[in-house]
Amino acid sequence: MDEAEFRYSNGIVIDTEIEKERIEDVLKHEFTHSQTYAKSTFGQLFMMLDKNALFDERSRILRDGLFPYLSRMQEQVAINVELLNKCSKEGIPAYKKAIEDLKMRNNSYYNHFRKLCCINGRVDSGAAAETLADLLENIAYWALNVDLSQINFERLKSEKDIKRFIEKPENIMRFSPNKRFDLMVNHIFRNNNKSDGISTLIEDLDENFFDIERIHDEAMKALEKIYVNNPLKARLLRRADSIGAVGIPETEGVDKLLTQPMNLNDSNKLERVFLSNEDEFINQLNSSSTRILYVMKNLRGFEDIQALAFRSEENDRKINHIFGFQDDNHKILFRILNRIEGKVVFYNINLMYKEWKSVRKIVRQVPIYIYMDVPLAYYIEKINKMFFGGKYTYIQEEKKTIFAVEKKSIVLFANIVKDAEEVLDGKLEMGKIRKIPPADFPNNEEVTVLDHICAQYEEKLPR
Ligand SMILES: [Zn+2]
Numbered sequence: 001m002d003e004a005e006f007r008y009s010n011g012i013v014i015d016t017e018i019e020k021e022r023i024e025d026v027l028k029h030e031f032t033h034s035q036t037y038a039k040s041t042f043g044q045l046f047m048m049l050d051k052n053a054l055f056d057e058r059s060r061i062l063r064d065g066l067f068p069y070l071s072r073m074q075e076q077v078a079i080n081v082e083l084l085n086k087c088s089k090e091g092i093p094a095y096k097k098a099i100e101d102l103k104m105r106n107n108s109y110y111n112h113f114r115k116l117c118c119i120n121g122r123v124d125s126g127a128a129a130e131t132l133a134d135l136l137e138n139i140a141y142w143a144l145n146v147d148l149s150q151i152n153f154e155r156l157k158s159e160k161d162i163k164r165f166i167e168k169p170e171n172i173m174r175f176s177p178n179k180r181f182d183l184m185v186n187h188i189f190r191n192n193n194k195s196d197g198i199s200t201l202i203e204d205l206d207e208n209f210f211d212i213e214r215i216h217d218e219a220m221k222a223l224e225k226i227y228v229n230n231p232l233k234a235r236l237l238r239r240a241d242s243i244g245a246v247g248i249p250e251t252e253g254v255d256k257l258l259t260q261p262m263n264l265n266d267s268n269k270l271e272r273v274f275l276s277n278e279d280e281f282i283n284q285l286n287s288s289s290t291r292i293l294y295v296m297k298n299l300r301g302f303e304d305i306q307a308l309a310f311r312s313e314e315n316d317r318k319i320n321h322i323f324g325f326q327d328d329n330h331k332i333l334f335r336i337l338n339r340i341e342g343k344v345v346f347y348n349i350n351l352m353y354k355e356w357k358s359v360r361k362i363v364r365q366v367p368i369y370i371y372m373d374v375p376l377a378y379y380i381e382k383i384n385k386m387f388f389g390g391k392y393t394y395i396q397e398e399k400k401t402i403f404a405v406e407k408k409s410i411v412l413f414a415n416i417v418k419d420a421e422e423v424l425d426g427k428l429e430m431g432k433i434r435k436i437p438p439a440d441f442p443n444n445e446e447v448t449v450l451d452h453i454c455a456q457y458e459e460k461l462p463r
Pocket of ligand 1: 075
């Protein structure tokens, strides 16, 4: 069973079926992934390629080609930091029990843990565990910060090209995070002579090495080489530019707002039906049983493309009916909104944040809903501005909490983990948003129904 996933530029999702006692540890694990990806050249480039893989085959090929060179060290670091963190917070007996539990629960993670016995075997106190976890993360940053400017990306066209290039003896220590990680761990924790080459590798450490802007620029430059002659180059670079650039403040608890609960092990498959005609789409929507229009979010780099959807269920089939079109300045979107009789749910806050006054005039049925399918951590400021002086509530469910906030008949809702409530309370003080009981929240039952539909139609990544 999957407990959670770090979804690169889309944050962390955590399974709603997870045991409560596991949440804190699982979050630490995924947060370690997110940090080491974001603060390294190799990690950022990987996330950029992943973000563009949806639109560009070359990006997908390179992403899949690079993955084997960082996946092992990523898991070794994440599982060890997870357990070391447990030790520093709860002490040695809890740590020993967590190791035993891991052995029972997940053999492959247990092996990743055991492989670093030269590190975790030195734990004799909570304080030692904390120091070792820090050191381990720093080794990971070093291993993942390869010099991308030395890679001739123009020539790497297939997964085989990547393998051939990285695995050359003169390249593997320079460009494979897995190998670099092993080398540094051996150098620091094991007294053997295999780490001869390390001093030349450490020479490239200077004060700029961990500079986040330098890291981002270097990944972007590599990407520019990859997209030479690509007709989508400008769009793809624009999409990638958001990776790693928006820094997440590392305040206490922010990992909880980076996380969304989701049923990861739901086997229900979504079907998609694409419609190509505006009238056909509207007629079918208006005669569907629920008559709810979903306005999908505009994707960065493809802001001029708009997709709309409505959902239907027949027997066990869940069908997403999609209509996509080119739309400058939302002209067509507004025309369609004007012809819709039912409710409207916007995905993501961005479009409504800019256009809520226009939309409010056109849409016939209020409230207008906004569903956040991305982590709230990135949108606190916008929520505080848009809902300034409004009210919010938490609707408690068995496996998750629905957060809902309202002002002037615009309602935003999102799924959060229970532990995030306290963090969010603090963040919403800035917008003077008032907390009220769920029973007093307008349309609270409809929010719950819509939330369940939206959560069911989450795309599950094939990974
Ligand atoms: Zn992991």
